C-alpha cells in the first residue's frame with residue numbers, strides 16, 4: 594500500500610503534475626510527516642529524483658534541516674503592530690519552509706508571514722515548498738487566510754499539508770487540495786520499525802508506530818484498557834476514576850487503544866453494539882481537547898447511561 598502511494602507520488606513528479614496543494618492524511622503514527630518531507634525533498638531535488646538523490650545541494654540542505662532543533666530553525670517576523678512573532682521553521686534551503694505551531698495552534702500571523710516567502714522567485718530549486726504540519730492545528734482564521742493563498746496559487750510553489758484529523762480542516766481548504774490517504778502500517782512493517790515481537794501488541798497498535806511504542810513502554814495502558822473492557826464492576830469503577838486524573842495525551846492514547854480493541858471485536862463478531870461503541874470512542878477522541886469527561890465516556894462504554902459520574906463520585910441509578 595505504502596509503496597503504491599510512493600509510486601503514485603513519483604509518477605506525479607516525473608510527469609511534472611504535482612498539484613499546488615497536496616494534503617496527506619491518515620492515522621497518527623503512520624509516517625505521514627516523513628513521507629511528506631521526503632516528497633518535499635524530491636520536489637526540490639536538483640536531480641529531480643524520487644526518492645531524492647540525497648547528494649545535490651538542495652538535498653543536503655534538506656537533510657541538514659532534519660538535524661537541527663526548533664530553536665535553531667525558528668524564524669521570526671513582525672505582526673501588524675510591529676511586534677515580533679514566530680512564523681515558521683527555516684533552515685539553509687532558500688526554497689523550503691516548515692509551518693508548525695509554536696504551541697498548540699498555527700495562527701493567522703503565521704500564514705500572513707508566508708507571503709514574503711511565497712511571492713519571491715525560487716533561489717535554488719526552481720520550485721518552492723511549504724510543508725504544514727499538523728495542518729489541523731491551523732485555527733479557522735489561519736485556514737481562511739491560507740485559502741486566499743490557495744485561490745491564487747503562486748507560481749512554482751507547492752503546499753504539502755499533513756493532517757491526522759481531516760474533520761478539523763475547513764471544507765473549502767479540502768476542496769482546494771489534492772487528498773491522499775497514507776495507509777496504516779501492516780503488522781509486519783510495525784515489527785520491522787519498532788522491533789516489537791509480541792503479536793498482540795502489534796495487532797492492537799492499529800498500524801501506528803506511536804501506539805506500538807507506547808504499548809511497549811507504558812504497560813499500564815493495556816492493563817487499564819483490559820479492565821475497562823472486561824474487568825469486574827468494582828475494578829472497572831476504580832479504573833475509570835483513575836483515568837480521569839491522567840494527562841490528556843495518555844487519556845487520548847487509551848481511547849485510541851480502546852477503539853482498536855473494539856474494532857478488533859467488531860471485525861470478529863460483527864456486533865452492531867461494538868460499532869456504536871466505536872463511533873462513541875471516535876467522537877470522544879475528537880472532543881477530548883474540548884474538555885469532555887473521559888470517565889463518563891468510559892462509563893458509557895460499559896453501562897450505557899445507567900451510571901452517572903457526579904462530582905468525582907459514581908452512583909448507580
Ligand SMILES: [Zn+2]
Nearest residue numbers: 638646649652
Ligand atoms: Zn537531490
